[in-house]
Amino acid sequence: MTHLIRSWVETANDPETAFPLNNLPFGVFSAGDAPRCAVAIGDKVLDLAALQAAGLLPDQGFDHPALNTFMASGRQAWHDIRETLTDLLRAGNETPAVQAALHDMNSVTLHLPFTVSEFTDFYAGRQHAFNVGSLFRDPANALPPNWLHIPIGYNGRASTVVVSGTDVHRPMGQMKGPQDDTPRFGPCQRLDIELEMGAVVGTPSAMGTSVSVDEADDMIFGYVLLNDWSARDIQAWEYQPLGPFQAKAFATTISPWVVTKAALEAFRTDTPPREKELLPHIKDTGPMLYDIDLSVTMTPENGQPTVICKTNYNTMYYSAAQQLAHHASSGCAMRTGDLLGSGTISGPEQGMFGSLLEMTWGGKNPITLKGGQTRTFIEDGDTLALHGSAQGDGYRIGFGPCTGTILPAKRTGSA
Known part of the structure; x- marks a missing residue:
């Protein structure tokens, strides 16, 4: 150290x-x-x-x-x-x-520290994937068949990546509950966070070429905290068969400082043991995760902050270098300023879950904040803050704030 x-x-x-x-x-x-x-x-x-x-x-x-x-x-x-x-x-x-x-x-x-070229969000936390799969399917079929073989992801929106401190309006969207005969359009009622790390691509790759995991690691300039705000009720209606769309297009908040790989070098750690052997293009080549303590606080309007999650980046199943190598493996050109979200970072215990969907188990188990208010999902006026740091010998490597306050929806159409 x-x-x-x-x-x-x-x-x-x-x-x-x-x-x-x-x-x-x-x-x-x-x-x-x-x-x-x-x-x-x-x-x-x-x-x-x-x-x-x-x-x-x-x-x-x-x-x-x-x-x-x-x-x-x-x-x-x-x-x-x-x-x-x-x-x-x-x-x-x-x-x-x-x-x-x-x-x-x-x-x-x-x-915003860099111009975001593209934003890709992954689904690379095993506990989060298991929790969500258990909620919507069952524990025996929680992970999709491909999950242990490739880092699953989707292409998001660079246009709505914002710097910490930017207010976020509650999204509007089309929803259909399990008891509804027809869908309706209105403000999201199940607004959530996703505690993530974001990897920032520095050097690009050429279209038609692939990169190794080690080459991908060399391409990464640094890391930010990332909150991929999520509208769970909009997502539940729209995501089949092509995955998230409007439910995640309205805002993604990142911290204002990009922490370089050099600053994090002393905190490298291995990915977890593999349950299925990975194919060569994404096989582990050494320690490529980092020991970074992470937490989330929720503060209601005129209230006190409450810590609602504590976890660590070292719980991820796939590293950012593996995600980037897989992203480029088809010949997809990666560009300077590409932002790769890790996917929600959840640890193995209740207090380590990185989304309210998991913390409240789909809204069934409300959490209690300081002052006595309860939450299943985010209400207008709530401020969510992500915190992260790696602890060294007499010093720590921090990322600065990653905060956003939810404002009421802007009703510009029929509701």
């Missing part, structure tokens, strides 16, 4: 900060002016465009309002920039130029 790298930015040495010098996650910020690229360090934001203009960093498009140019530059550039920033911020190396490029984090606006 690596130790804390001390910085002259004193708040970066606090063992409770999400952003020590060991982390250096990349994002995009503005301070009443044009958005540009940055890294987080302690309670500060370091303006990379200013360092680029001062000649302290090479031109990697840090003056752009997205990280895509830098992400496309590849592993060596990612390594070199990270090493340069580490040296500039290391204890004893303070300079006026770098000091002048720091902003208080609470005084800036954080933006």
Whole structure:
């Protein structure tokens, strides 16, 4: 396990900060002016465009309002920039130029860190798949026949991926309950979250080519927290035979900082033992998951936050590298800025389930929040927040906030 790298930015040495010098996650910020690229360090934001203009960093498009140019530059550039920033911020190396490029984090606006090219959501958590299959079928047939052989996924919507803090309107949609004779159109009544990690593709692949699992791992720039909001009642009516559509197209929230693979390297861990041997194109080649503690809080309007889930990314059945390798295996071109959702991350026990669908077992078992309110699904005014960090020796690697508040549906048609 690596130790804390001390910085002259004193708040970066606090063992409770999400952003020590060991982390250096990349994002995009503005301070009443044009958005540009940055890294987080302690309670500060370091303006990379200013360092680029001062000649302290090479031109990697840090003056752009997205990280895509830098992400496309590849592993060596990612390594070199990270090493340069580490040296500039290391204890004893303070300079006026770098000091002048720091902003208080609470005084800036954080933006979507990269332009999302495509969004693919997977279904790669075994416990979640088993829970959902048990709810809608039965435990003996919970997993689809293909589940233990390939990471199942569907193509989502890049247009509605939003940064943490963006309010989300309750979706409208067509629903048909088991007792209804005909479908109806109206606001979702069974609104849910999905606790996920998102892998961000840096370097692209060419159409018509495949990539190995190791090559796929090299293509991944970093990771974000991801909440794939889900309208369960809309989904139940629409998903057969082609899977989720409008039920998941209305919003996906991600954290504002992309944590690099280099920052997570000390926390690599193996995927679980295989129940069926995987085919060569997605076979495990080493530790490709990460030991990242995850949790979810729910806060009702004017209420207190309640922790409703605690789990870990290491419970996933398929790694992001395996998901990416499978995605490209048909010859599908992967692009800089592609976002791959892990699928809901649920552990083996009740308190480790990553969706309300599982927590309340389809709405049958309400959860009680601080203050006495109960929930089966999300109500208007509720704020959901995802939290994640990897614990090191005297430091932790955090992802920053991944929050969203649900506003009433916008009724623009017949309801």
